[in-house]
Amino acid sequence: MDFLKKYESFIFKNASQISSIESTLRSLTYILPGRFDDADLASEALFSTLNLLGIYHDTILTKHVASLPATHRPTPSPLNRYTRDWQNSSLTYRRIAMLLTVIQYTEVLIEMGVQKKWGQQYKWRVITALEAIKAAGRLTLLRLTNQRMIMHPIHTERDVDPSTLADLAEAQQSVKESHWTGTRTGSTRLQLSAVQKNNSSGKAGGKSDVTEFLLSKVLTPDVVRKPRDLVGILSGLGAIGEYMFVLRPLIYVLAMRKYGQKSWYPWFLSLAIELASRASIKQYLASRPGGGRGGSGTLLEKDEMKRRLWLLLYYVLRSPFYDRFTKERLHNFCESASKKPLISLVGGIVRDYQPLWESVYFYTAGS
Structure with missing residues (x-):
């Protein structure tokens, strides 16, 4: 300790x-x-x-x-406010979120280690087990959050500049001199003398200083909302779409184990589930009362939907689409890039990562 x-x-x-x-x-x-x-x-x-x-x-x-x-x-980000609220109110949520985060950060390493030690057969068993654990964890989070959309990342992010923490002692001393704390509410407020001092120190820019101060205190809708209101509750078609999104990776792995990695069936099945999930959630958000400006959901929901849209790019790196279309084009790009000074660096990195895209499932899993 x-x-x-x-x-x-x-x-x-x-x-x-x-x-x-x-x-x-x-x-x-x-x-x-x-x-x-x-x-x-x-x-x-x-x-x-x-x-x-x-x-x-x-x-x-x-x-x-x-x-x-x-x-x-x-000021914490909306995602951190939302995530921290659930973590502080539910020990189960906090533990599952930590488990999912650890798996997310180590799944590629686990897959590579198992493949090197025990081979392909055991590798796919471990992959299936990890996807099953992730699906079970996310389904539990859906239940704990009353069927709210699963945000990414599931843990709080670093939203503070670490270098500013070194001035903690100075900040505390400054607060003691320029602020007062209410005995009943415990709230800390700036003293009038400090305001006058700041104003006199910059007479020419007094108005702009006041304007900047007032603008910094403007409350946006996401700041006013309660943390849990930052992500709306899903029901009906929206909930079905979210369940489809959560179960999609596990279904994809099971289909690949049954039909093979070179079969088009798992690829099309996974893509169909992904698109159906997206369409269901978007339709629900558009029809949900108070679902945000334009009926497209809250800010966090919009960001998550954009992230999921980008995940569709992984399909061009998954077999058999990759073997049929992408692989040759990447090879041609690397060959042409090798003759150009700066682009050759990018081409070299792409060439080094190609074997990983082809052999490591979690590199392109998007799960």
């Missing part, structure tokens, strides 16, 4: 450097594949470790942000 406390203190004091190191090492994982024997496995192991360590770092940073005065805390 003493070690963890010391580590937390170290992370807090060196937050900005830690973020830089994380970013540098994470960038390194993108250029390692194909460089030496087992480079793919080493790269994925490093990537998974960094992601898991990043979650722990986020909890440390969040803890210190919570200790900041209310006036100095960064």
Whole structure:
């Protein structure tokens, strides 16, 4: 426990450097594949470790942000408000969210390790098991949230600049001098003398300072909404569409195991489920009372629907479509790019990742 406390203190004091190191090492994982024997496995192991360590770092940073005065805390993103509300109110939600996050960050590494150690047969058993666990977890989250759309990511994101946390002591001291705290409500407010001081320090820009201050206090609809109202409840066609989206990866894997990876049936079945799910949810959101501007859902729902639309691009990297159409075009692109100075770097990375797209399921699973 003493070690963890010391580590937390170290992370807090060196937050900005830690973020830089994380970013540098994470960038390194993108250029390692194909460089030496087992480079793919080493790269994925490093990537998974960094992601898991990043979650722990986020909890440390969040803890210190919570200790900041209310006036100095960064405004949380709508996704973090929504996710944190469910995590704080339900231990089951928090545990399932953590389980799904760990699987998401390690599934590629697990698949590659199992394939290297035990071969293809055991690999597909593990893939099926992981997809079943993910489906069961998401179905449980659907029940816990009263059939609300599953957001991505399922965990809170880092929405604070770590370098600003180093000034915690100064911020607290500044608040003591320029703010007062109500004895009954506990609310912290700026003192009038501090306002006058700020105004006198910039006479020429006084009006603009006031305008900027007022604009910073403008409340948007998402800020006013309760956290759980940021994602609406699905019912009828919308709920059916969400269940289809959750079960689609598991159905796809089971179909591939039955009909084979080269069969068009699993590919078309998965695509049909994906499109039907999207159409069902969009139709429900368009008809839902108070479903957001234009009847297209809340801001978080719109963002999630956009993300799911981008996931459709994975179908061009999945067999048999990949073998029939995409593979040759990627090869031609890499060949032509190798003759051009800057584009050759992109072509080289694409060439290094091609074997992974072809052999590792979770690279293009979109689940």
